[in-house]
Amino acid sequence: MLELPEAGTLARQLGAALTGRRIVGVGVGASPHKFAFFSGDPGEYPGALSGREVTAARAHGGLVELVLGQTSLLFGDGVGLRLVAAGNAVPGKHQLALELDDGSGLFCSVQMYGGLWLGPAGDHDNPYYRMARDRPSPLAEGFDRAYFDDLVAAARPSLSAKAFLATEQRVPGLGNGVLQDLLFQARINPRNRLSELGEDHLDDLFASLRATLAEMTDAGGRDTEKDLYGHPGGYRTRLSARTLALPCPRCGAGVRRESFLGGNVYFCPACQPVRLAVPA
Numbered sequence: 001m002l003e004l005p006e007a008g009t010l011a012r013q014l015g016a017a018l019t020g021r022r023i024v025g026v027g028v029g030a031s032p033h034k035f036a037f038f039s040g041d042p043g044e045y046p047g048a049l050s051g052r053e054v055t056a057a058r059a060h061g062g063l064v065e066l067v068l069g070q071t072s073l074l075f076g077d078g079v080g081l082r083l084v085a086a087g088n089a090v091p092g093k094h095q096l097a098l099e100l101d102d103g104s105g106l107f108c109s110v111q112m113y114g115g116l117w118l119g120p121a122g123d124h125d126n127p128y129y130r131m132a133r134d135r136p137s138p139l140a141e142g143f144d145r146a147y148f149d150d151l152v153a154a155a156r157p158s159l160s161a162k163a164f165l166a167t168e169q170r171v172p173g174l175g176n177g178v179l180q181d182l183l184f185q186a187r188i189n190p191r192n193r194l195s196e197l198g199e200d201h202l203d204d205l206f207a208s209l210r211a212t213l214a215e216m217t218d219a220g221g222r223d224t225e226k227d228l229y230g231h232p233g234g235y236r237t238r239l240s241a242r243t244l245a246l247p248c249p250r251c252g253a254g255v256r257r258e259s260f261l262g263g264n265v266y267f268c269p270a271c272q273p274v275r276l277a278v279p280a
């Protein structure tokens, strides 16, 4: 799934490659997919999109918005985007294809499930979009320690670190993928409860949240995900399915994978103890 670093990377790449390009052809539903969600009738997409010029691309949390003047296409975090130059092989399966005036093609492929929504630019009627648009990005100035402390204060103290960070869109675009390294860097176990975290832990968590997401975004996303050209991101995940067989990069202990809150968590039991020292 795309999360904040990958959505930011895709938006940057889309903006650089497609701004000023015009859509000259639209293909919808080439590969039927039960969980590809369109807004309204997908049969109307070709008429609504043909002839439009790409004016910008933006990321909102884990979502990507391709702006076409007054209208835009919003892609959910389960949609893979691939730009293919003229004459090159196209992806085998896709649910939306846009042909550009230079002969290149943007292919949108839903993985497990995903939205490809057409709507007014900057104003899609989608709750995830609105939350991501209206809340400060963890990469922006507005996401400061006071804002973070407010998020902590508003959450139930019995919430786990994972539930706090990766549910309810408290931090748009922060999901179960980027969570692993973020907690590893802060030396906090995914199961640690907010009530168990002292000021030092919260300092570490806030610092890691900002720094890890920035590092991932600057590197072009995580190496477990693909960019607009099909290349893995340049950020080497410290804890992920790819690194499970490797020792902890900090202390050399064995890394653990456990199912927790609807997804796997990866952690080092030595660096991220389940029982934290009681805060002073």
Ligand SMILES: [Zn+2]
Pocket: 248, 249, 250, 251, 252, 253, 268, 269, 270, 271, 272
């Ligand atoms: Zn360790």
